[in-house]
Amino acid sequence: MEFRHLRYFLVLAEELHFGRAARRLAISQPPLSLNIQQLEASVGARLFDRDSRGVRLTAAGRAFRESATALLAQAEAARLLAREIEAGAIGRLRVGFVGSMLYRGLPQTLRAFEAAYPGIQMALTELNSQEQIDALLHDELDAAFIHTGRVPDPLQATRVHAEPFVCCLPADHPLAAQPELALADLRGEAFVLFSRKASPDYYSRIFDMCAAQGFYPQIRHEVRHWLSVVSLVSQGMGVAVVPAALARSGMAGAAFRPLAGTAVRSEVYCVWKTAPDHPARDNFVAMVAAQVASTEATSKEATHQRKSHRHDGRWLVKYAWNGVFSVLAA
Template sequence: MEFRHLRYFLALAEELHFGRAAQRLAISQPPLSVAIQQLEASVGARLFDRDSKGVRLTPAGEAFRGSAQALLDRAEDACALAREVQAGEVGRLRLGFVGSTLFNGLSAWLQVFQASHPKVEVIVIELNSQDQIDALLAEELDLGLVHTDRLPPALASQPLYSEPFLACLPAGHPLASLEQIPLASLSDQPFILFSRKGSPDYHARIVEICRQHGFYPRLQHEGRHWLSVVSLVSQGLGVSIVPAAFRQAGVQGAVFRPLAEAIEASAVFAAWRRDSASVLRARFLTNRASKA
């Protein structure tokens, strides 16, 4: 049985006339007759009575008609779904993100994308950069927003944006009254840094920033998320150097000041598997670029 047999059957069931059904199907009458005979042989039942009075559905044909229509409808739905998936109009996107992106337009980005792609399910998961890299390699994420482009060979990346680093201090800290913070003034302060395990590259970059300005940070605590770092600072447990986005986090007790020296900015990159050709991922990234 082929889908064309079902289409021919349904056309004849509606027209109850071989000539009109053939014309409707844009075929000649003999192929239609042969197809109906093949269908009846495949089903194992006579679907039409044919005599000098015309063509009529048999009880078996009446019973078959609803199922035949349902099969064709499901086939068309399946075809439509496949086309939508290929076009990036439907599906699922598993998105990892670092916390700073929440304060750099991620929510608005998601809202705009969902409005233009209502059939796409976007699953967002906050993970530090290293956990996202591991999840991408394990095919547990489709796209990651990370703080590093130093990635395994299996992953590709593109830059999204950058922002300055700021000094993060407890509100009552003596240096908090300064408009700018010289890096050297932090040399004797207890530091709270992003976890080395959470993002080895990011941890190393901040240590290197300090080294370039004459000191190694006196590490007191580590956090696996930047908000944890800022929260520890707000409780007076140390100072830190954090991406500027966290000024908008609203953490009481933490203040942010520009650094007096010009240093390399904090960058966010999109990362994905090189062997993954995802239309949804491409559409998501293009959507952000169009709104940038």
């Protein structure tokens, strides 16, 4: 029995006339008769009565019609489901993220993806970088946003964001009165920082930044998430070096100041596992890559416009501190 037999049977069951049924199926009458005979032989029952008065369904045929209708409907639903899954239009997508991504455009990216693919169910999990790498390797996440591009096989990473580090201080700290700080100003201060295990890349990066200024940070408290860092600082538990995006967290009691004299930047990478096949994940990664390309093009255009306002051959770089950095040419 083939699906073709079922389609022919249902058309004949509606028309109850071999000629009309054959025309609907765009075949001649003999092949239709042959297919019906093959179906009846396969089923082991007579499905139609044929006599001089016409064609009628038998009792077995009437019962078979209900099952055949349901079976063809299920087959069509299965076909559509497979095509939509292959296109990445339906399914489930599990995305991990570090807390700072809430202020780095992740909500906007997720809304855009959900608008483009309403059939995808999104599931978000906040984890530190190492936890996300482990989750990807164990197939517990489909995509992740982490602070390092150094990932093991079979993971793949692409950079999606880079920004300056800033100093996070208690709002009543004496250094908060200054518009800009150097890392050396934090010598002797108690630091709040990630543990090395939670984020080896950031731990080493901040240590190296301080070492370049002639000191090592005195770590008083270790946490696992950026918002925990800012929260402890806001309670007067120490100072921290954090990505500039966290200045948009709006946490009361914390002040953020630009850091002069360092070119080290905070980076975020989108990471995913190259196997197994996951069309929805591939669509998500492609959208992230397109947004990065668009942002870079906009940034290059802004840089070109600033250069067109060069004054006396010199650049004056200012910080407009409203939660983000602005580089202005005078």
